[in-house]
Amino acid sequence: MTREKLKGAEIVVEELKNEGVEVAFGIPGGVLLDLYDVLYKDDAIRHILMRHEQCAAHAADGYARVLGRPGVCIATSGPGATNLVTGLTNANMDSSPVVALTGQVPTAAIGSNAFQEASTFTITMPITKHNFLVTRTEDLPKVIHNAFYIANTGRKGVVLVDLPKDVLATRADLNLHPKETFTGYKPKIKPNPVQIKKTVEVLANAERPLILAGGGVISANATEELRHLAESLGAPVVTTLMGKGAIPENHPFSLGMAGMHGRIYANRAISECDALLAVGTRFSDRLTGWQLDQFAPEATLIHVDIDAAEINKNLQVDIPLVGDAKLALQEIIKWLEKKKATSPGSVWVQRIREMHSACEECIGDVRREGTSLSDMLIKEISGVLDDDVIVTTEVGQCQMFAAHYYITKKPRTFISSGGLGTMGFGFPAAIGAKVAAPDKRVVDLAGDGSFLMTCQDLATCVENDIPVVVCIFRNCYLGMVRQWQELFFEKRYSNTGLGTIPDFVKLAEAFGCYGERVEKPEELKDALHNAFESGKPAVLDMIVGQEDKVLPMIPPGGSIVGMIGTERCKLI
Amino acid sequence: MQTHIISLLVENHPGVLTRMSGMFTMRGINITSLTVSPCEKEGLSRMTVAIDGSESELEKVRKQLSNLIEVVKVVDLKEDKAIIRDLCLMRVHVKDLNARSEVMQLAEAYGAKIADATLDSVIIELTEEPKTIDRFVDLMKHFGIKQLFRTGVTAIGIDTGVEK
Numbered sequence A: 001m002t003r004e005k006l007k008g009a010e011i012v013v014e015e016l017k018n019e020g021v022e023v024a025f026g027i028p029g030g031v032l033l034d035l036y037d038v039l040y041k042d043d044a045i046r047h048i049l050m051r052h053e054q055c056a057a058h059a060a061d062g063y064a065r066v067l068g069r070p071g072v073c074i075a076t077s078g079p080g081a082t083n084l085v086t087g088l089t090n091a092n093m094d095s096s097p098v099v100a101l102t103g104q105v106p107t108a109a110i111g112s113n114a115f116q117e118a119s120t121f122t123i124t125m126p127i128t129k130h131n132f133l134v135t136r137t138e139d140l141p142k143v144i145h146n147a148f149y150i151a152n153t154g155r156k157g158v159v160l161v162d163l164p165k166d167v168l169a170t171r172a173d174l175n176l177h178p179k180e181t182f183t184g185y186k187p188k189i190k191p192n193p194v195q196i197k198k199t200v201e202v203l204a205n206a207e208r209p210l211i212l213a214g215g216g217v218i219s220a221n222a223t224e225e226l227r228h229l230a231e232s233l234g235a236p237v238v239t240t241l242m243g244k245g246a247i248p249e250n251h252p253f254s255l256g257m258a259g260m261h262g263r264i265y266a267n268r269a270i271s272e273c274d275a276l277l278a279v280g281t282r283f284s285d286r287l288t289g290w291q292l293d294q295f296a297p298e299a300t301l302i303h304v305d306i307d308a309a310e311i312n313k314n315l316q317v318d319i320p321l322v323g324d325a326k327l328a329l330q331e332i333i334k335w336l337e338k339k340k341a342t343s344p345g346s347v348w349v350q351r352i353r354e355m356h357s358a359c360e361e362c363i364g365d366v367r368r369e370g371t372s373l374s375d376m377l378i379k380e381i382s383g384v385l386d387d388d389v390i391v392t393t394e395v396g397q398c399q400m401f402a403a404h405y406y407i408t409k410k411p412r413t414f415i416s417s418g419g420l421g422t423m424g425f426g427f428p429a430a431i432g433a434k435v436a437a438p439d440k441r442v443v444d445l446a447g448d449g450s451f452l453m454t455c456q457d458l459a460t461c462v463e464n465d466i467p468v469v470v471c472i473f474r475n476c477y478l479g480m481v482r483q484w485q486e487l488f489f490e491k492r493y494s495n496t497g498l499g500t501i502p503d504f505v506k507l508a509e510a511f512g513c514y515g516e517r518v519e520k521p522e523e524l525k526d527a528l529h530n531a532f533e534s535g536k537p538a539v540l541d542m543i544v545g546q547e548d549k550v551l552p553m554i555p556p557g558g559s560i561v562g563m564i565g566t567e568r569c570k571l572i
Numbered sequence B: 001m002q003t004h005i006i007s008l009l010v011e012n013h014p015g016v017l018t019r020m021s022g023m024f025t026m027r028g029i030n031i032t033s034l035t036v037s038p039c040e041k042e043g044l045s046r047m048t049v050a051i052d053g054s055e056s057e058l059e060k061v062r063k064q065l066s067n068l069i070e071v072v073k074v075v076d077l078k079e080d081k082a083i084i085r086d087l088c089l090m091r092v093h094v095k096d097l098n099a100r101s102e103v104m105q106l107a108e109a110y111g112a113k114i115a116d117a118t119l120d121s122v123i124i125e126l127t128e129e130p131k132t133i134d135r136f137v138d139l140m141k142h143f144g145i146k147q148l149f150r151t152g153v154t155a156i157g158i159d160t161g162v163e164k
């Protein structure tokens, strides 16, 4: 039987389908005409036309974080590819599985400064887990298969495939769906039993055990195991920003987010514990503060991570445990049970209870002195939205308000730019999230500055019926930078005032979205209701104090014990 | 600070050298020498990288290198468990017969070869351990080195060999 020769572009689409791809976010261009022609004829893949490639990458990233499998974005050569860069860096920093396909000038023209040529392969090398420049149509099946395999295994990340025009246009006779992978790529999954035993020994004998959960717990779908371990061990759980959702934050053992803008009790627990089990976190400076000797000084440090390169990178640990978080936690639980470990001293459990309720009290009480409009609004939002709502955030104060006060109850429902801190991420990530989970409500908690960086994609939402709700904390400043200027540069507000802010309600309406202004926190509930009921993408313009601050915080150069702005915390 | 020699087995793909050197640049590590060549395994190349750094930096580099998809194997070669060689070619000035015979004698003592000679210079070829070459280069400076080329180190593990 003679096989029909397939065009490169057809091969790409066949392989995408074989990898289970249902959606791609992208923008076409000259060198991608062949690919987009196939997408036109074959509707197995839903292509969502974005209004900026950065948003395509963020949307793929948001999609991936909600579903736990790769999101796909597509951009043309040159400017299309360079526009992707921020979004891809963001996804890779947060270990989010994204596969990017970029068009490239024909192989014969590569290196000639051809029209819309940029060296995407070299530009994206340091910002991806791996990348490919395909030079022969025959290589497409293996490359596409490996792109997905690499992106979605081990420490997940971004893989980019650069596709020259002729590679997409040429026909080739070949076998589809190859299975071969790279000899050198063997993601280590199974934790070493010796290290497990050591861990169990330390945890079983600890008087004040603490669990620190990072994004790796969510990525490995290990949240059930984490909760089980916390309960059976009597260990409280603190999280990183990326780890928000690893344990329901209303759980009595949850102390919330630790670190620079974390909760004071989360940080205190780190200082007080005698054994710290860190899972799927890289001990970033936003967590540890700048004085590493002050970080968990009394604790035996155990570090579980899928990426061996993270062990002893930022912090020297006592027990490294390389492997998948889920498997590691399962093993630890199994061996702890065999040991029939006695639960830790009741003093510690009592202390956790106290800390948890002190936190709840501060966070729950909106009338405490010094409460700002921003505080009140975020608490209101947290109270109104149900457990299944997916919240994304922009970057700045809005993000830290959300991290601090928004009570996340389920994994994959809090999506934020952790490693890169990319303004403009939250809204397009919300688009991806909504596409991934059309039945769930999706809300972007935004700063006015951030939203203005990617708001053009309201058009995408309207066109594709993606009704996400953007709640803007409108302080007319690049608030977080302003806060630092206020606190550490004697209020010299250099270039942080946003001046005349567009009328966000009219802006929304101009795009065909729903818009409403929220002057007072009490109005929020109805406004959110109206936004959801409108069935349209919506923008809520929430007025907050121009000089609202997000506190407490670790000041620059400070340590985890040296938080400032704790006046409003209930200190015990 | 110490010199470490890392031997890598990598897929022979375009861009693999950029990826490798990019990794070092990104982590702020200075490569003192780098050699690449095909090896006994088809489709794979061997790289020998020398870096200056502490033990802990070496450990970080090793792990980051292992993370690269096209790296098949990373071996950290300890000086006493490896044969380490560098090839040096230099053109040395010989102003008179005296100088010429002294240079020739020293070259012989070091096991170097005279690869070419003209009336006022000789080209010397020496394959040795980098440290020995350093010493020889220092000696030749007295006569006047006009040009110096070194390939950078290549190394092979003893006992077990680089790979099992």
Ligand SMILES: Cc1ncc(C[n+]2csc(CCOP(=O)(O)OP(=O)(O)O)c2C)c(N)n1
Pocket (backbone or CB within 6 Å): A394, A395, A396, A397, A398, A399, A421, A422, A423, A424, A446, A447, A448, A449, A450, A451, A473, A475, A477, A478, A479, A480, A481
């Ligand atoms: C793309 C990008 N540019 C600059 C910054 C630096 N930066 C961090 S927070 C911030 C201010 C954010 O302002 P806004 O979005 O209005 O949020 P707010 O802090 O006021 O809540 C800036 C400029 C950044 N994180 N990302």
